[in-house]
Amino acid sequence: xxxxxxxxxxxxxxxxxxxxxxxxxIPETPSLTDINEIKNAIEASPWIFKNSAVVxxxxxxxxxxxxxxxxxxxxxxxxxxxxxxxxxPNNCGFYSAEIxxxxxxxxxxxxxxxxxxxxxxxxxxxxxxxxxxxWRVDYITTKKLVIKRLVTEPGKSYTLVDTYxxx
Amino acid sequence: xxxxxxxxxxxxxxxxxxxxxxMPLDRIYLNDSITIYEGFIVEQAPAxxxxxxxxxxxxxxxxxxKDIWKMTRxxxxxxxxxxxxxxKKAAHRQTKNxxxxxxxxxxxxxxxxxxxFRFNENRxxxxxxxxxxxxxxxxxxxxxxxxxxxxVLLLPLQVNYLFGKQKRFxxxxxxxxxxxxxxxxxxMAPEYEYTIKYLGRRIPNVLxxxxxxYRRLPVKxxxxxxxxATPLIGNSFTLPNIGFKIGYKLS
Numbered sequence: 001x002x003x004x005x006x007x008x009x010x011x012x013x014x015x016x017x018x019x020x021x022x023x024x025x026i027p028e029t030p031s032l033t034d035i036n037e038i039k040n041a042i043e044a045s046p047w048i049f050k051n052s053a054v055v056x057x058x059x060x061x062x063x064x065x066x067x068x069x070x071x072x073x074x075x076x077x078x079x080x081x082x083x084x085x086x087x088x089p090n091n092c093g094f095y096s097a098e099i100x101x102x103x104x105x106x107x108x109x110x111x112x113x114x115x116x117x118x119x120x121x122x123x124x125x126x127x128x129x130x131x132x133x134x135w136r137v138d139y140i141t142t143k144k145l146v147i148k149r150l151v152t153e154p155g156k157s158y159t160l161v162d163t164y165x166x167x
Numbered sequence: 168x169x170x171x172x173x174x175x176x177x178x179x180x181x182x183x184x185x186x187x188x189x190m191p192l193d194r195i196y197l198n199d200s201i202t203i204y205e206g207f208i209v210e211q212a213p214a215x216x217x218x219x220x221x222x223x224x225x226x227x228x229x230x231x232x233k234d235i236w237k238m239t240r241x242x243x244x245x246x247x248x249x250x251x252x253x254x255k256k257a258a259h260r261q262t263k264n265x266x267x268x269x270x271x272x273x274x275x276x277x278x279x280x281x282x283x284f285r286f287n288e289n290r291x292x293x294x295x296x297x298x299x300x301x302x303x304x305x306x307x308x309x310x311x312x313x314x315x316x317x318x319v320l321l322l323p324l325q326v327n328y329l330f331g332k333q334k335r336f337x338x339x340x341x342x343x344x345x346x347x348x349x350x351x352x353x354x355m356a357p358e359y360e361y362t363i364k365y366l367g368r369r370i371p372n373v374l375x376x377x378x379x380x381y382r383r384l385p386v387k388x389x390x391x392x393x394x395x396a397t398p399l400i401g402n403s404f405t406l407p408n409i410g411f412k413i414g415y416k417l418s
Contacts, residue, residue: 025354025356025357025358050311050312051310051311051312053310053311053312055310057403058359058369058403059362059367059368059369059401059402059403059404060367060368060404061310061362061367061368062367063308063309063310063312063362063367064308064312064364065308065312065314066312144311146310146311161310161311163310163311163312165311
């Protein structure tokens with residue numbers, strides 16, 4: 001019996017130590033920091049909306065792969081400050097109207113850390129004409145843009161994380 | 168005549184000795200399904216106690232009725248009447264409180280294979296330990312929707328206590344499930360961003376576990392089963408869960 005208890009104790013302590021893994025994430029491409037580089041990266045070419053995650057806490061996240069029908073929708077942040085969308089032939093079906101063209105104006109703060117969007121018409125995702133939405137630029141390269149914002153609603157608050165990519 | 172009478176007397180004596188009546192004995196079986204006392208019941212207070220006079224041990228025992236499973240009257244059995252005290256080996260053979268069982272859902276989340284035993288080898292109730300394992304392939308997503316698969320080994324370890332008698336037991340257990348995970352791909356974001364598909368929670372390194380439920384153990388057969396509430400307790404969450412177990416008694 002003593003041997004059994006000793007054996008289990010050894011296993012438990014062994015597991016306690018082996019369970020601690022290192023988070024060894026190093027991004028392949030570091031996020032841009034220069035305001036001009038950030039601006040150029042945003043404007044360079046159309047983005048494809050890849051994902052939206054709702055983060056209530058690190059252990060309460062709503063996320064997953066985006067519907068393939070969104071893979072052919074192109075979002076452009078133009079030099080003149082207009083944000084435009086061109087929907088592809090695959091219609092997701094649950095939007096009342098997928099209208100191409102300008103949907104908002106955009107503006108970067110001088111540090112390139114926040115992206116302000118002023119919506120000029122209603123858009124999927126619950127954005128209404130006149131909404132002013134300020135995003136924090138969390139990660140940006142020429143291939144990937146991750147923006148975040150804190151949303152506070154009656155009874156709950158969460159962080160919304162949107163990801164755009166380009167090939 | 169004298170000779171005849173002498174022979175007859177000797178014959179009668181031999182016959183009487185040969186025909187010595189084998190008297191049935193009382194047997195008292197205790198709730199632990201292991202202990203059996205054999206002798207003559209000499210006193211009984213209904214619903215309170217029974218006194219048994221043991222022939223071989225030459226003593227008298229008073230047993231509380233609540234500890235008694237059943238009482239019978241049987242002819243003596245060679246295996247018990249001739250052995251005064253079981254050897255250590257024999258006692259070990261009597262122990263039947265070790266089980267292997269499969270659990271659906273339960274302390275390892277989805278399923279597990281387990282081994283369970285009592286610390287006291289001569290009891291079916293009381294303190295015990297359950298240990299097991301489970302292997303899963305889990306798909307996770309980060310906040311950008313990138314997929315990363317994990318191979319996960321879950322090791323539930325739980326100290327439990329069984330209340331009850333005969334075959335019906337109430338189980339209370341407390342323990343932890345240790346999780347060893349191995350990434351099957353490259354991180355595209357910090358690892359804390361990866362959450363399990365549908366659950367929206369990270370794969371933890373360890374989960375606290377509880378077990379509150381019913382366990383049915385065989386007295387004569389081999390199959391055990393049970394059902395328990397088995398909540399999983401994480402760092403910042405508690406997942407309600409239920410476990411169904413079915414298993415086999417090891418001889």
